[in-house]
Every structure is written in C-alpha cells, then in structure tokens.
Amino acid sequence: MNDPFYVTTPIYYVNDEPHLGHAYTTILADVLARYARLRGQPTFFLTGTDEHGQKVQDAAQARGISPQAHANEMVLRFQNAWENLHIANDDFIRTTQSRHTRVVTTILQDLWDKGEIYQGSYTGWYCVPDERFWTEKDLVDGNCPDCGRPVEQLEETNYFFRMSAYQEWLISYITQHPDFIRPETRRNEVLGFLRQPLSDLCISRPASRLSWGIPLPFAPDYVTYVWFDALINYVTAAGYLSDQDRFERLWPQVMHLIGKDILITHAVYWPTMLHAIGLPQPKTIFAHGWWVVEGTKMGKSLGNAVRPLDLVEIYGTDAFRYFLMRDMTLGRDADFSEAAISQRYHAELANDLGNLLHRLVNMTQRYCEGQIPAPEALPDATTSDLRTHTEILIGETFARVEALALNEALIAIMEVVGEINKYLEHTAPWKLVKQGETARAATVLYYAAEALRLTSLLLHPVLPEKTAELWERLGWQLPARLADGLHWGGLQPGAKVNSGSPLFPRI
Template sequence: MRPKSKGFFYVTTPIYYVNDVPHIGHAYTTIAADILTRFKRLEGYQAFFLTGTDEHGQKVEKAAQERGVDPKAHCDEMVKRFQSLWQRLNISNNDFIRTTEPRHKKVVQQILQDLYDRGEIYQDSYEGWYCVPCERFWTEKDLAGGNCPDCLREVVEILEKNYFFRMSKYQSWLIEHIEKNDRFILPTSRRNEILGFLHGPLEDLCISRPKKRLRWGIEIPFDTDYVTYVWFDALINYVSGIGYGSGENAFSHFWPQAIHLIGKDILTTHTVYWPTMLQGIGLTPPGMVFAHGWWTVEGKRCPNRFRMWWSRTG
C-alpha cells in the first residue's frame, strides 16, 4: 500500500481551443503534464491534473453558424477529438473542464462581480482598429499597410464603450513578484522576456466584448450588453476546475502551488494577465508557469494555433 500522502501537487495544460484540430503541440504539452503528474503520484503526492477546452469566441460561433448548428452542439462534437486523443495517448487527467460548463461560467461571473465591486473594473471608451477574424484590437501604429499585422486582412475602425481591468496598477507588484520568485517563470529566458516586457508601461486590460459583435461568450453580470473577453474567461479555468468559490476542499489543497505548462506563445497571458487578475481578487499567483518551445516538422514550422491575445493598446 501507498504510504501517507507527501502533500498536494497540481498540474495544468492550457485549455485548447475547441475549434482546432488537435496537433503535435497540443499532444506535447499534455504528455508532459501527464508524465509529471504520474511521477508525482508515484512519489506519493496527491496530484491533480487538469486539462480541457476553451469553447467561446467568434470563430466557434461562426463555425457553428456555417454548419447550421447551435454553438454548444458544435462544441459538444468538436471536444470529442481532444478527449479521444487523450484517451489514446493514455493521459491520466483527473478532470476535463469546458468553458461552456455552468460550473465554469458561475466562477467567471463571480470573479467579474467581485472585481467590479472592488473597483478593479471600470468602463471607458475604446477607439481603434479591430480585426474580426483574429478577434483582436490594434492601434494605428500596429497596422501593416492598413491591414491586420497578423493575418494581413482588412481591419475595421471602431469606437465603443468597453470594460477594463486595472491591470496597470499591479505593474510594480508583478515585477517584484517575478524577481523574488525565480521559479515563477521558467525557463529563465522566458522570465527575462517578461521582465523586459514589463520595462514598458503596462496598460489596463479590456475584458469585454459588446454582444452586438459577439454573442457566444459569458455574459458580464453587471452589464448584460456585454460578454467576457475570451482570455479572461479561459484563464479562470485553472481555479474553476478545482472548485474555487464552491467551498470545496480541493481548492484550498491545490492552490496556489499550481504548475501551468504552456507554449511560449501564450506567455504574456499567463504571466501578466493571470497573476494580476488573481491579485485583484486576493489570490496568490500560481507557483510556476513553464513555457515550452515549438516543434518544427521536417524542418518546417507548425502553424501557431493557439489563440492570440490583445490588450487595451493591442
């Protein structure tokens, strides 16, 4: 029999964009998380391994529309490709969270309301350029020949009211946190990258999308004309998946010593947005964010299929 537990251990993968076709990058992160979890279990830890899918956003809405099905029904179908692949790869995750689940939506709305009540969220108008396919805002200087610098498609000019999270006020706290905890961001090259990024001014984060433009998202509890920005929604899975706010013991056992395994393309969301969001609601940041590299195939680069992020200034 196993001796008494050595303690708690918590590993996560990013939640994968449900519209994506599972590729080698998804498999890589998930295999690494599985190996780490299995190792810790054999060491005698009570280890929890969470993976899942990110199911909101314009692309999902559009794909469902094109097929003439309800977005949730579309997700229910698409999610199986991930779940069956994990089964074939012998992945031993303890739970699989989907952002369309009530247990997740409830926590996202609870956190939004909490931040709003604390004065951490305010309304302001946003003026700039928007790329519809990328769901991303750009400033004038970002544009490439008047087009989206990412996909080179046309952008539209918009002026609209949105809600912003006071991320900027946490800048010096975040720098200090990173400097004091040398295992918070690994490898060290990534830590330096983020410290470099934080040399410039940190903007507030736009966390809403007007429903007239996007309906397939989590409604903002204090203004039902809006849904939540997808990244704000997605990051919260790491706490909603272990029962934050539900009074369950799991949360107090597994937070904050979480280890988030990610690809290096989503470093900023995980090491800037996420810790400041947590700080805003009075939670400790995760223990470690480890960003792995990219795979080329036979010398050629895989497409970056992780969702892009944006901030107030793009």
C-alpha cells in the same frame, strides 16, 4: 513530500483541430502527473477546452446549429485524441459548464464591486478572425501581427480591467520569485515586456457583435472577452468558490504548462487578475518551446510535410510519447522528423529495451523452467553494482523530473537498460549453465530481470501501455500503491514468465 502536485495544460480552443502543439503539452503534463503519482504524491491533472468566442459562434452559424451543439461535437475530437495518446487527466473542464460560468460571473461581479473594472471607450484596430484589438504600433504593414490579415478600425464602449495599476507589483513579484516564470529566457521576456507601460485590459465584447460568451453580470448586453473567461478555468477546477479546503490545498502548488506563444496572457494578464481577485499566484508558469521542421513552427496550417499525429499510427502511442519527451530539452525548440522517431524507436525501444526483455524471458524459460529464479544470498561485485546503479537511478530520475529535465531522465534510464544488456553479455548465463553453475546463472537472471522491472517502472510514466505489457511477461503486477513497487526485490521467485510477440516490432 506530501504537497499535492497540480498541473494544467492550456484549455484548447474547441474549434481547433488537435495538432502536435496540443498533443505535446498534454503528453508532457501527463508524464509529469504520472511521475508524481508514481512517487505517491497526491496529484491533480487538469486539461479542457475553451468554448466561447467569435470563431465558435461563426462556425456554428455556418452549420446552422447552436454554438453549444457545435462545441459539444468539437470537444470530442480533443477527448478522443487524448484517449488515443494515453492521457490520464483527472479532470476535463469546458468553459461552457455551469461550474465555470458561475465562478467567472462571481469574480466579475466582485471585481466590479471593488472598482477593478470600469466602463470606457475603446478605439482600435480589430482583427475579426482573431477577435483581438491591436494598437497602431502592433500592426505589421497595417495588418494583424498575429495572422497577417487586414484589420478594421473600431470604436465602441467596453469594460476594462485596471491591469495597469499592477505593473510595479508584478515586476517586483517576478523579480522576487525566480521560479514563478520558467525558464529564465521567458522570465526575461516578460520583464522586457513590462518595461513598456502596461495598459488596462478590455474584458468585454458587445453582445450585439458577439453573443457567444458569459454575460457581464453588471452589464448583460456585454459578454466576457474569451481570455478573461478562459484563464479562470484553472481556479474553477481546483475548487474555487465550491470547495474551499481543496482549493487552498491545490492552488498554491499549481504548475501551468504553456507554449511560449501564450506567455503574456499567462504571465501578465493572469497574475494581475489573480492579484486583483485577492488570490495567491501559481507556483510556476512554464513555457516550453516549439517543435520545428526546418526552422518553421509546426502548426495545423503551415502545411509541413509531416503530419505528426499520423506517426502515432505507425510507431504506436508509447513510442510517440517517448520521442517527444526524449528529443525536447524543455524550454527550447526541438526538431521534429520521422527519421528521428524511427531512430529512437529501433535503437532504443526495439533493440535495447524490447530485445532485453525477449532474451530474459527466453533464458528463464530455457534454464529456469519458465519461472523467476531465486538468487544466491551473496552475489559477486558486478551483480551488486547492477543493483546499486538501479537503486540510485530511482532517486536520480525523480530529481531530474522535478528539474523538468525529462530528456536527461530518459537518457539515464536507458543507460541502465544498456548496463543490464552488458551485464548479460559479460556474465553469459548460457555458458554458466553449460559449466554446471546453475545457482550462479539463476542469480544473474534474477538480477537482470529485477533491474529491468525497476527501470521499466521508471519508464512507466512515458510508456504506460508497453511497460504494463513488459511486466505481464515478467510475471509481475503493478501494486495498488505504485510507490510500493519502487524497491529492489519486487519480482518474486517462482513467478511465471510469459513469452509473446516483440514489445516493439521492427517497422
């Protein structure tokens, strides 16, 4: 399959402090992109920051600096966090970049010319901190349904996108494309939302009230509503209006990863916007669940006892990535606890994987002069089985990743790691050596090491740093074309193994 893999995270609000929710979506996108690269698919992984809007303007004003200067500082918190979490994104878009503002401006003018945007009067309940209008029935006890703070009534002239015109179209599109909104619970949620009449979307804010935004080209005393501006980043970065060939290759393949809290903007606003612009729909919009602590969504302001990103310092980035991928069934909520991380770390990473490497390197040094031995031509049935199971695991892993069953993929990989451990117990190379069966001992060590090399390659997207360390111990280097490593026989007899400190030291 040579279709490109294009994956996006939401662009994060630059004023926010990176928290577990941001980190999880970004690590998930990174893991999917790394699996795509591993199997040789052309890959484009996009993340970035949303930099316009009231909160940035207010924060900048409070600091006495320009909104752009404020955003330039704040964006570093995200960029540093992603570096720290071993995120290998191909692009980082900021909505204040000219490549983006140019595309937004052109799209707005185009929609205005086509009559998709009109001027109207808006009266509504407005939540100042959230920059959102709410209808009467949205309010909860007269307050903002999102943040619970008081709202004010506001009437003003604004510009509207004719979103309501596309309600029937959207319902039939979603119905006819079962993979468009996933998982099914979210798809049903969107279809449920669309049972109510869809209103038009207010896409502007008067510059007198909010100046930090992209001016409407046909009404420069207005700026673009942040959501309308932000969503467009996904087409900007793919080359819309700048590299049409690239855009046409990438765009139909795009997968938007989002948290379930921003489902409606992505699965209702965005598709109708694209439809009005005349662009095809994304391939998939996937909304994952939340990490919860005792039933409460984990965010920055809830004051949950655990500060998840602090655990990176204790357990290391790769183990943190492993836990997040291993413990969430995609689409559902999952429990976050330090005890669970510690358990996965010690049982699976330190014990099963780390000890296996340690024992193999030790025995190779003791029995084979520190070099990967040459196997016999005709191994016994148990040995052949180990090879077969490892080779089958390759195709199964990619199938599970494609089905977004990452936790199942990791369970199956760790089962083969367990099988290698059992194989060593069962064949007991230390006894074979004592009995003078050195050729057989060499075969066992080769097969165990090669099976570990292949399974660790399948763990590479989740544990990029630790697997690289593991291969260095086994005397193997990642080939320039990663997919070339996915065949039995990569370890070369004669390669020197290296001892070192434990891959996952006990904590």
